[in-house]
Amino acid sequence: MAVLTVQNLCYGYAKGTPFEKAVLHDVCCTFGEGEIVAVIGHTGSGKSTLLQHLNGLLKPDSGDVLLDGESIYRSKAALRECRFRVGMCFQYPEQQLFESTVRDDIAFGPKNQKLAADEIDRRVKESLAYVGLRESYADKSPFDLSGGEKRRVAIAGVLAMEPEVLILDEPSAGLDPAGKKALLKLITDYHAQTGSTVIFVSHDMDDVAEIADRVLVLSKGRAVMSGTTREVFARADELLEMGLGLPEATSVMLRLRHEGLDVPTDVFTAEEAAAALLAFARKGAGV
Numbered sequence: 001m002a003v004l005t006v007q008n009l010c011y012g013y014a015k016g017t018p019f020e021k022a023v024l025h026d027v028c029c030t031f032g033e034g035e036i037v038a039v040i041g042h043t044g045s046g047k048s049t050l051l052q053h054l055n056g057l058l059k060p061d062s063g064d065v066l067l068d069g070e071s072i073y074r075s076k077a078a079l080r081e082c083r084f085r086v087g088m089c090f091q092y093p094e095q096q097l098f099e100s101t102v103r104d105d106i107a108f109g110p111k112n113q114k115l116a117a118d119e120i121d122r123r124v125k126e127s128l129a130y131v132g133l134r135e136s137y138a139d140k141s142p143f144d145l146s147g148g149e150k151r152r153v154a155i156a157g158v159l160a161m162e163p164e165v166l167i168l169d170e171p172s173a174g175l176d177p178a179g180k181k182a183l184l185k186l187i188t189d190y191h192a193q194t195g196s197t198v199i200f201v202s203h204d205m206d207d208v209a210e211i212a213d214r215v216l217v218l219s220k221g222r223a224v225m226s227g228t229t230r231e232v233f234a235r236a237d238e239l240l241e242m243g244l245g246l247p248e249a250t251s252v253m254l255r256l257r258h259e260g261l262d263v264p265t266d267v268f269t270a271e272e273a274a275a276a277l278l279a280f281a282r283k284g285a286g287v
């Protein structure tokens with residue numbers, strides 16, 4: 001069952017000005033309940049613009065966004081409910097940190113939800129722990145934090161609302177390998193514990209291969225491909241043509257195949273590559 005459905009969505013920035021720019025063209029896609037969906041596409045393909053429609057931050061020029069089958073734009077109350085149910089972490093965390101302490105920033109959403117003070121307190125503490133920040137961070141100014149810490153506080157602020165749909169726009173951009181790994185674990189842990197739907201944008205195809213159930217590919221403002229992660233990465237030639245990368249493991253197998261080795265190329269993670277190469281070596285050795 002689809003939790004979010006995008007119907008024939010068209011959107012352009014700066015409508016009616018000389019700077020008018022059509023960005024999304026007739027986009028149709030669905031996001032199933034409990035799925036982890038990766039949105040990929042070249043820079044400027046419209047990923048962030050599409051995501052900002054999923055909780056009503058932008059309004060389509062035409063088309064619609066449905067949450068549980070009903071338009072999120074049908075009334076102010078529906079839009080407000082959508083903002084509570086669909087939590088959005090922006091591409092640039094600075095865009096969503098504006099309070100003078102980390103505590104107030106994380107508490108902002110739950111306060112808007114009119115939760116009781118002790119519940120808000122619990123959520124602030126829990127969310128900080130969830131993103132791996134000590135409780136002492138609560139009294140710091142978000143503006144004194146490093147880029148990685150700001151991102152974690154921004155994510156904590158969204159998690160504190162306990163959203164049914166968690167949207168993350170390039171959550172691992174700019175993080176070091178350890179930070180990236182921790183972030184992917186955070187996403188999969190949240191998903192496993194809550195059964196929430198997760199939608200994330202990434203330029204890192206290894207991250208996509210590791211955690212996504214499904215992939216949506218945008219190209220020049222159009223949804224050009226969608227399917228299970230295996231189905232999408234199996235279309236390597238088309239992805240490369242669009243200027244997109246492939247998981248490292250897939251690239252290695254394609255290269256070996258190019259060199260004349262009869263190895264499978266529907267391999268997307270390091271574990272799968274290791275198993276496939278082991279099987280290949282055993283076959284060659286006749287064991």
Ligand SMILES: Nc1ncnc2c1ncn2[C@@H]1O[C@H](COP(=O)(O)OP(=O)(O)OP(=O)(O)O)[C@@H](O)[C@H]1O
Nearest residue numbers: 013014021023041042043044045046047048049050
């Ligand atoms: N606020 C804005 N005003 C005008 N044009 C914009 C605005 N935001 C984005 N655009 C333009 O819309 C197009 C799509 O931008 P968008 O940010 O959605 O792409 P993206 O796929 O998220 O790219 P990236 O991978 O670089 O984050 C780009 O051409 C961009 O320049």
Ligand SMILES: [Mg+2]
Nearest residue numbers: 047048049091
């Ligand atoms: Mg973007």
